[in-house]
Amino acid sequence: MLSNIKRLSWLLGLSVVLTTVNAAEVNVYSARKEALIRPLLDTFSERTGITVNLLTGKSNALIQRMKAEGRNTPADLMITVDAGRLAFASSLGLFQPLESDTLASRIPASLRSPDNLWFGLSQRARIIVYHPDRVSLDELADYEDLADAAWAGRICARSSVNIYNQSLLASIIEYAGTDDATAWAKAVRENMARDPQGNDSAQIKAVAAGECDVALVNTYYLGGMLSNPELRDTAAAVRVHFPNQSNRGAHVNISGAGVTKYAKNVAEARQLLEFLVSDDAQAWYAQTNHEYPVVEGVPPSDLVASFGDFKRDALNVSRLGARNAEAVQAFDNAGWE
Numbered sequence: 001m002l003s004n005i006k007r008l009s010w011l012l013g014l015s016v017v018l019t020t021v022n023a024a025e026v027n028v029y030s031a032r033k034e035a036l037i038r039p040l041l042d043t044f045s046e047r048t049g050i051t052v053n054l055l056t057g058k059s060n061a062l063i064q065r066m067k068a069e070g071r072n073t074p075a076d077l078m079i080t081v082d083a084g085r086l087a088f089a090s091s092l093g094l095f096q097p098l099e100s101d102t103l104a105s106r107i108p109a110s111l112r113s114p115d116n117l118w119f120g121l122s123q124r125a126r127i128i129v130y131h132p133d134r135v136s137l138d139e140l141a142d143y144e145d146l147a148d149a150a151w152a153g154r155i156c157a158r159s160s161v162n163i164y165n166q167s168l169l170a171s172i173i174e175y176a177g178t179d180d181a182t183a184w185a186k187a188v189r190e191n192m193a194r195d196p197q198g199n200d201s202a203q204i205k206a207v208a209a210g211e212c213d214v215a216l217v218n219t220y221y222l223g224g225m226l227s228n229p230e231l232r233d234t235a236a237a238v239r240v241h242f243p244n245q246s247n248r249g250a251h252v253n254i255s256g257a258g259v260t261k262y263a264k265n266v267a268e269a270r271q272l273l274e275f276l277v278s279d280d281a282q283a284w285y286a287q288t289n290h291e292y293p294v295v296e297g298v299p300p301s302d303l304v305a306s307f308g309d310f311k312r313d314a315l316n317v318s319r320l321g322a323r324n325a326e327a328v329q330a331f332d333n334a335g336w337e
Contacts, residue, residue: 025051026268029066031059031080032255036289043284044275050268059085059163066094066260076263077272079121081255082163084170086118087321095258098266102274106295110316111254118258120317121276122291125310126168126251129222129238130214131207140214142244143172143251147187155188156203156212159196160331164218168251169330170323171315175248178326185334196337201225208237218253223290223304242310249311253320255291 030037034056041052057065059080066073066089078094080086089095095117103112103119111120128140139150146155158165173181189196193212203215204222225235242250257276259269275281282293287301299305 024049024265024268025053026265026272027053027074027076028055028272029062029075029078029260030054030056031062031078031085032056037079039288040276040281040284041272043281044272047275048271050271052272063089063092063094067092071262073260073262074264075260076265076269077257077259079255079257081253082167083120083254083256083317083320084163084167084324085321086113086254086256086258087318087324089258090115090117090321094261096261096263096266098259098270098273100270100274103277106277108294108296110314111294112256113258113318114316118256119273119277120254120256120294122255122282122285122289123252123294123312124218124220124254124291125242125312126164126216126218126253128214128241128243129204129207129217130241131210131237132239134210134213137241140241140243141246143168143216144184145243146191146214147184149191151188151191151214153191153193154213155191156193156206156215157188157196157336158198158200158203158216160185160328160336162199164200164253165216165336166324166327166331167253167317167320168216169327170320171251171313173323173326173330174315174319178330181327182330182333185330185336189334189336201231204238205234208234219292219304219307220290222307223301226303227290240307242308244313245311248315249313252292252312252317254294254317 038054041054045052062078066075097116099116107119169181169185172184200217200221203217204225206212207215222235225231244250257273259266263269277295279298282295282298285291286293290301290304292300
């Protein structure tokens with residue numbers, strides 16, 4: 001009888017162990033659309049046996065949800081875009097530091113939090129697109145040139161509410177100071193061909209349609225349009241200019257992720273983060289999203305590579321978050337809606 005009980009206990013114990021192994025999981029809140037992240041997560045699950053539970057939503061909504069959930073949040077890892085948002089989530093105490101030799105060695109220091117609170121997973125450059133029939137690059141080198149009166153009525157831009165514009169202005173503040181950055185924003189606002197509106201794709205369409213001659217956009221928007229048969233001809237009408245190549249380099253930002261402060265599955269979250277900077281995952285990201293990999297040696301997609309090589313701003317992207325409030329105020333003072 002005792003032997004049977006021991007055998008039963010052993011079997012039950014084994015069952016518990018197996019249940020624990022089978023239940024290995026990581027819960028992800030992602031501001032990236034499911035189609036742009038789910039295939040990678042499925043590959044991770046196939047290779048590790050770790051289930052990935054995914055919740056997608058808008059960045060700010062996810063951040064506020066995590067804040068409201070507090071220590072009861074099921075989220076182990078949050079994926080979002082723009083260092084400004086990652087820094088904002090950090091400021092709310094939503095992340096915990098994570099030490100990882102893999103992440104430290106594969107992600108350049110400028111593309112991750114100095115405190116290891118979040119890590120860049122892909123890069124995007126905010127560049128100037130222009131119409132080659134109406135713009136000569138002799139009149140356009142740096143972002144700062146857009147403030148010149150020669151560009152009056154020729155610029156399209158999205159709203160200053162957009163975090164991408166806020167981070168670009170934050171970088172200008174970092175280099176030039178708030179007064180000069182505000183003066184730049186005011187001059188660019190006065191040079192706009194129309195009121196700020198639409199997303200980056202809308203700016204590209206406006207340049208192609210002749211509503212304006214230049215626009216500020218992220219590279220992957222153009223890559224996405226060029227790979228879409230319905231939008232390819234429109235996107236092909238514009239050209240890419242990487243600003244500030246003779247000085248600090250073109251502004252770059254990231255998509256990234258951090259382990260949440262109250263994560264219950266830290267080891268699994270670390271494993272997933274390290275997988276996302278593997279060569280395979282970085283190559284998938286580059287081909288699917290048309291973003292630049294963060295890992296040196298992993299090439300961008302052929303389409304993005306056709307834009308050409310360029311000098312990137314080496315500013316630590318954490319500074320974009322640190323300057324975000326100043327950038328928002330500068331836009332307000334400049335009248336950039």
